[in-house]
Amino acid sequence: MTDKNKDRKCVIRFEPTGLKAEVPSGTILLNAVHKVGIYVSSICGGDGYCGKCKVIIDDGQFQSRPTTLLTPDEVQANMVLACQTRVLSDMTVTIPKWHSLETGQILTDSDASRFRELAAEAGATGFEFDPLIQKLFLEMTPPSVHDHTADHERLYLAIRQRIDAPIIQTGFRILQKLSGVLQAGDYKVTATVGRRGGTTELIEVEAGNHEKNFAVAVDLGTTTVVAHLIDLTSECTDAVDTEATYNSQINFGEDYIRRIIYAEEHNAFDQMQNRIVGDVNNLIVTLAVRQKIDLQDITAIVCAGNTAMIHFLLNLDPTRIRREPYIASAGFVPPIRAAEAGVQINKRGLLYCLPGVAAYIGSDIVAGVLTTGIYTKKGTCLFADIGTNGEVVLGNRDWLVCASSSAGPAFEGSGVRHGMRAAAGAIEKLTVHPDASIEFKTIGDTQPVGICGSGLLDTLAELFTGNIIDRTGRFKLDGDRRLTEGDEGRQFQLVPPGDGFQEIVITQADIDNLIRSKAGVFAAIRVLMDATQTKPEDLDAVYLAGGFGNFLNVKQAVTIGMLPDVPLEKIRFVGNTAIAGAKTVLLSRKALETAERIAKSMTYFDLMSHPTYMDEFIKASFLPHTDLSLFPTVKSVKR
């Protein structure tokens, strides 16, 4: 590359969208992809070791670093890793379908209804209807020579006749305009009041009656961001509408630790915030447009998410989440004006974050405890949220302990050759028949594209019970023609290539990743149970939440040794408890106070420094476990 080339601008046309990027010669292709906002899978954040960011160069000059992550066939087809390729001329680049497939709508209609069911259940936990933000239509008696009460105090009196608000706070701008509004409305005004940790803020005051009042509950996932639109004037906890999108930070790494590193190395904290705030705003605008709601009528947003994601959203310093002493800047984030964080709702509307416990136990987990009601139960319960990390909570109404294992995103489809998200074409269900033949079902019953979380769980369990892998996860069917040697060692063909789709395989590395994930979760469970002297038979209930959500076969989770071997009727899916918790809080101040009490009462176990965790992890790195006596029912299913 000459100096002359360096200054040259290159125009890249991306197919099939036709989007164009103009970049200086020498630009890394992945950065050009980011520039136009196209989604391309990237687990490692551009370090060249995950091999996910494959794109096809149709024409143009480029320079690619050698990599072992492309097969000879792929190289033949002009495929490159975008993160290892420099642009040297005008180019045309095709983004393979599988990238865009993953960005499709993650929530099908049945997902949405699942969330509705969950919300109804949360509403049944008995919190009184007392939304965080209320619009009160106040019809006051105007002042007279017999009633000299000042406007400000008159309004406070009227508010206190309607709601319990011992401490009311009013910003200066509202105070200044208040008299004018009261007179304009002939003392019939709408006061928008918001709850802020023991106080009530007079957020807005308008002449006349303005009833419409909406809020948004948001699950800030590392992978997906889900938003539910709620009507705050109704006690009904059903969402008016729901929407979800991929977390667009994903271009900077699939797990949040990698994103923190990226942000540090590129001083990209603002960029990280802009991405997640942009995602949230897109969801809000989509919901508002679809429901024909004025953004000014959305007065609150409640967010639940892991600690890193909350830090990114508010641009708090997240760097010590990944470094000793592994702490958060803030676990209990006070309500702020949403506009201060760039969130586009009513310009004086409030943004609430559910409280978190520690760097690795975020507000999404507190939401889970709130939603499942563990903190009210006499019997001991287990709650496990399996995502990029595997967070585990054990406890009852008297005590709560929690821990987080760095499970890795294997069950979210990352770090697995044909892993993908729960989108159309994903294998969500897989069975190995006694004759070793394989049956599968894809989401949308379309041609198979990859395997999503529940499919991976099935795969691991069925390969094990079907005697295709042994207890250590090694392939045992030496004679099977489906077992071949690939670039990453041995791999097993689950689906042969067909008309218009490639073969789907699972590699030894994939299986090792999956076992590591489940071992991490189970070791965390063991540490907490040991510390509290809880035996499996003491468990009244096991609640499972997480990435696979709906599609998970709980029996398989026991089969592979991820969950303790308790009677299946004790295990329950609880779906997206983060959003259910956010919604519960939005509709009840008491629920928010309860979440704060829960977060304070949860004792955090740091597994990294725990003396027995590593040992437990190693013992759990078998199928189902080194100690088979822990899994009596699994022994019986083993053929």
Next chain:
Amino acid sequence: MTDKNKDRKCVIRFEPTGLKAEVPSGTILLNAVHKVGIYVSSICGGDGYCGKCKVIIDDGQFQSRPTTLLTPDEVQANMVLACQTRVLSDMTVTIPKWHSLETGQILTDSDASRFRELAAEAGATGFEFDPLIQKLFLEMTPPSVHDHTADHERLYLAIRQRIDAPIIQTGFRILQKLSGVLQAGDYKVTATVGRRGGTTELIEVEAGNHEKNFAVAVDLGTTTVVAHLIDLTSECTDAVDTEATYNSQINFGEDYIRRIIYAEEHNAFDQMQNRIVGDVNNLIVTLAVRQKIDLQDITAIVCAGNTAMIHFLLNLDPTRIRREPYIASAGFVPPIRAAEAGVQINKRGLLYCLPGVAAYIGSDIVAGVLTTGIYTKKGTCLFADIGTNGEVVLGNRDWLVCASSSAGPAFEGSGVRHGMRAAAGAIEKLTVHPDASIEFKTIGDTQPVGICGSGLLDTLAELFTGNIIDRTGRFKLDGDRRLTEGDEGRQFQLVPPGDGFQEIVITQADIDNLIRSKAGVFAAIRVLMDATQTKPEDLDAVYLAGGFGNFLNVKQAVTIGMLPDVPLEKIRFVGNTAIAGAKTVLLSRKALETAERIAKSMTYFDLMSHPTYMDEFIKASFLPHTDLSLFPTVKSVKR
């Protein structure tokens, strides 16, 4: 005036300062005076009827409206009313000395020490030392792998170990920088916390120890603005330094009703705010420079003042203070960030206003009740604050009633021919000897320039007891050569003209004004005493505060029938209780809460609509009163 002239610029040079103003031809001279910021007396705000804004035209062309308010001698000396004169060319204008004399330092050293004594007394009311703003140097244990508490919660814990703060609030910007500051200071930081109505705000957090913490207590008077600089790190209630200035709104009218009218007619609410905020800032800067204090180390300002003045300061709508139903926009003003109102202290410092009761009973009166401790007394007490209005409070620990009479500013020297403020040259003491000769004393023992409040009180009482005026205030000494006919009727020469000073007279109109003022106050007292069935002998104490302050002879206040005829030892001067109250509150959160309780418990009597007030006023318009049995001791002093 031709169109050509209209566009011409005229340069006016003002003597003796030499300041210059460039204004378009046709500009009202008083506006040009305002433009350069020179003080010229003006009671009516430029309507041409008070006759105070006399200036001398040395040369140049002008056009003056005819007026009866200038004597032929004054016209001969090229004197004009600045508000009735248009500038038509370059000019030289001399501002007579008496204007600038009034703007001199109102507080002599003895005044300052008087305030110190008062503050000490307030400190003795038993409020615990608990300043509204505190700087806490917190030495925290840094986080470790054994202590995962987040920075935000770690700081809250440390704050709560030091002070009682159940609800702490933190703004978004502080939250964002908090982790950086904690790390920079190795978890040794200074937290500045402020009390905001039941909550505690984390105002600032800085690495290391920053002890300096000052605040300013301000008495926002209609006429004068007084500021005391307080060291918040010390329990000592003495002011570090004090400063006072004239309220520069005075150019728009001497009483606040006239200023509200001016602001409405000229849409000059912003200008009114700028003036008063400018005055406050000048005081603060003067104190800070003199004491070598960084403005950033002044973290709070507490203001007491009448309701109109508080509204002007914050630019709240004051218009209904003067119009039915005579209400305030806000009586209990929540703390705001001082910078929001333009007050130049620490940019995140807080501005507090003491609570007021009604449009005509402001926070200065609540401060008086707090300072005198009436609200704690078993016996019934009377508190009267004589200024532009005469506010009266009657009560004890069980009940408090209050009223405001529009006494007029006569005892502040306004509306009186030779009335002036308590500045150098003012007659502050006057005696009529049995031979009808007059002895007087001026402030600073200089040549007499006019008569201030205490001198006016003496004059009225001594003319009465000296048989120069009768019980109706009419002159009786027909043969006295000192009694002449002036432009406003009869006038009495108190001081003959001397070398370098003009004669000092008191006119029949002056005496009528003074009697109206005292009658208003006494009628208010009577209404409250009647309503509560309080007899003069039931009064345990009478507290007097107000414009004449220090110089007042309480005996004379009884002689003229302004205060009820109680034993003199029961009557006490309490000086500037507004500033004493502001200081007390600044140093004790409990005192602010008490002030709020006091304001809430005070029952306001609207005299305008009261059935007996007019009657009482007419009966009190005699010296000392129509009903002499109310003033047994006065009968006996009458010669």
